[in-house]
Amino acid sequence: MNSVLKIKNYLKKNNIEACLISKNNTFLNEFVQDRDNFLLKITNFTGSLGYAIIYKNKQNLYVDGRYTQQAKIQTKNFIIKDISLLKNDIGKITNYNKKLLVDPKTFTFSFFGKFNYKNLHFFNSNKNLKKKEKLFYLSKNYSGQDSFEKLKKVNKKLTLKKNEVFLITSPENIAWLSNIRSYDKKFSKIFNCIALVKNKRIYIYSDQKINLKLNKIMFKKNSEFKKNLLNIKKIYTDKKYLSLYYHNFFIKNKIKIKFINDPIDQFKSIKNNTEILNLKISHIFDGIAYCKFLYWLKNNNLKNTSEIECQKKIEFFKKKNKFYLGPSFETISATEKNASIIHYNAKDYKKANLKKKHLYLLDSGSQYLYGTTDMTRSFSLGKQNQFRKKIYTLVLKSHIAVSVANLKNMTGKKLDQIARKNLIKFGYNYNHGTGHGVGYLSNVHEAPPSISKLYNKKFLVNQVMSNEPGYYKENDFGIRLENLIFKNHKNKFENLTLVPFEQEMILKSMLTKNEKNWINHYHGEVYEKIHKFLSSREKAFLKKNCLKIN
Structure with missing residues (x-):
């Protein structure tokens, strides 16, 4: 069933109301490869979050505010809904005794929490093709903790009894616990696997041939997983990561x-001192590349300079660093009206060239052995x-x-409101959260924490x-200004990102004295940490872009 028409024919033939696709x-x-993305195959939508419901006589695509405009452009004959x-x-389908077709391997058990399971019918949308990957262990110099030390923390939290296991189905959490990463995985550097914590050891199941010899970590084939579970007395697991497929398997086999809530979520979100120090180093690496790129951009005559060429150019500068492992997501290189598409990808649209008087947005991130980065600036041409x-x-x-907020008793929801205040006062707003958590040589989008209306916890x-x-x-245009930040021991945020803001775009009359001081201090830090790695011309350029404003 690789088309809307074939799905509709299947629904009619089997008397099924609709098909739900993720x-x-x-x-x-x-991050999913195109070959595994059934939603992409059916809708042509390339965004990182979305669902479709195919009915017998219509089809809906569901996206959030980041993707509304993009979905309208990329899909045909789909009704776009929030x-x-x-x-x-x-609920209108499953709770009214109508059948809904789903692939249980591509949805979590918690997703269907309030729905009638009896009305779900299953199919397989994903072939899960195997690809050999080169894996490596992140040593203590980079991770700050060996895997057996992390395992002690998890075991202390769980207190498992004999013949009980903790099942981890989040590859991201297994990556944190094991310190194993993949050189070959695009963007996240996380390899696909599932794991059991049992008898104070980690058992990792995957299709990869793993030659690593690690303390307290055992490697097994995926094919052994179900058999190894049949004699287990009790499984502890997190339902927000558990697929409906595995849930059904457990129920069937009694x-x-x-x-439980996976304790690794919080463990991995709190970076240790080594990770924080390394992240500062990775942002110096990034700052060097971005300042070189900015010098190139501003001194370019822009003759036939496309968004994709800019994307390639920033990669060229980053690859000069021997610790660079690749981008942490698909770079957003968007000029003028394209920048109004929040998660624009130049590869999905008609070629667009940068021109004089354009406003150009660059949202780019990196994976270094020293950590993960994510930065956005809007540049005036x-x-x-x-x-x-x-x-x-x-x-x-x-x-x-956001940067100067007092974080004592501050929640993500409250800080999101503070961030929007300046814009809302003039009748403006933005249709996405103010901030997301960031992993360490892991997913660039990590939860917790977040700065959004949905996050009621403190940092x-x-x-x-x-x-x-x-x-x-x-x-028309889009503007976004993004730094990575972390909470320090003084209830304040510290900046990690080291890229200057666009001085010619700043209306100084709209700034308070404290805001001017903040900008001057930030630019002073950028220049101090980056200039020594630049050529004389690049250095003079950066100095000009970091001049104090009065």
């Missing part, structure tokens, strides 16, 4: 399940009108408001997150 693979990863309406539409400068300044004020010391307010005028 972009997930069987490991529920954020993702908040998805569960209600599913294996007792106890749902010539004279801009007052409205664009006003918006840029308001977004910068919002960015500063913890050494949690790393993004600070990225923005504004997007459809078919």
